[in-house]
Amino acid sequence: SEEMLHQSDKLSAVGQLAAGIAHEIRNPLTSLKGFLQLIESQSKGNKEYFDIMKAEFARIEQILTELLILSKPQSMIKETKSLSKLLEEIIALLETQAIMKNIEIQKMFEREDIDIICTEYQIKQVFVNFIKNAIEAMDEGGIITVELMVEGSYAVVRVRDEGNGIPAKVLERLGEPFFTTKENGTGLGLMVSYKIIEEHNGAIDVNSSEGMGTTFIVRLPLAM
Numbered sequence: 001s002e003e004m005l006h007q008s009d010k011l012s013a014v015g016q017l018a019a020g021i022a023h024e025i026r027n028p029l030t031s032l033k034g035f036l037q038l039i040e041s042q043s044k045g046n047k048e049y050f051d052i053m054k055a056e057f058a059r060i061e062q063i064l065t066e067l068l069i070l071s072k073p074q075s076m077i078k079e080t081k082s083l084s085k086l087l088e089e090i091i092a093l094l095e096t097q098a099i100m101k102n103i104e105i106q107k108m109f110e111r112e113d114i115d116i117i118c119t120e121y122q123i124k125q126v127f128v129n130f131i132k133n134a135i136e137a138m139d140e141g142g143i144i145t146v147e148l149m150v151e152g153s154y155a156v157v158r159v160r161d162e163g164n165g166i167p168a169k170v171l172e173r174l175g176e177p178f179f180t181t182k183e184n185g186t187g188l189g190l191m192v193s194y195k196i197i198e199e200h201n202g203a204i205d206v207n208s209s210e211g212m213g214t215t216f217i218v219r220l221p222l223a224m
């Protein structure tokens, strides 16, 4: 429809800007990395400094990768997709990561046939971000629950963790670009997620209590 075309135009404009910036940074970065390797191979200097520099390069690359998530032009088309199938696929993907931290991911799907109209890889990215954050918030193991149900004309997904919770000071800054409390975080996951859900005419809510855990609630219009 016209409305959907408009939505994807807007998103691709954002995507093109992100891709443009990421590429501009990537080229000089590649050159710098090459010279760093050259100097390292000729140097008898402190290996520790080279390791720090390489780790910082890896961090910049991670940020660029997350920026490029918004800029894949080939898959901007919106299609009717089964939300339960999509969630199953990403849970399977993240399960090994969870098991390594003694975490179980539980699925609670009210029905299998809950369809939404979406750009599949983007919606997948959103739930990857939420589940990854949940895993990262749980240092003592536990259960992550992914709940799927219908409420009115919306599909509702709740991602609940038993992690450390989010303090009020952090809560009010969620979704701000580059805002992170993690040593190796990028602070882009939630910003990208909020943007994608907004582009799909959905909404995100969060409930959290410190020490108890966090629930992210995503509402997306059902396909009619």
Ligand code: ADP
Binding pocket: 129, 133, 134, 137, 161, 163, 164, 165, 166, 170, 174, 175, 179, 180, 181, 182, 184, 185, 186, 187, 188, 189, 190, 191, 214
């Ligand atoms: P990153 O994961 O790279 O830090 P995000 O945008 O994904 O960036 O998250 C931003 C911040 O929000 C995190 O650094 C963390 O402080 C907080 N956060 C997000 N999800 C959770 C969660 N499930 N439990 C606790 N804190 C969270």
Ligand code: MG
Binding pocket: 129, 132, 133, 189, 190
């Ligand atoms: Mg994250």
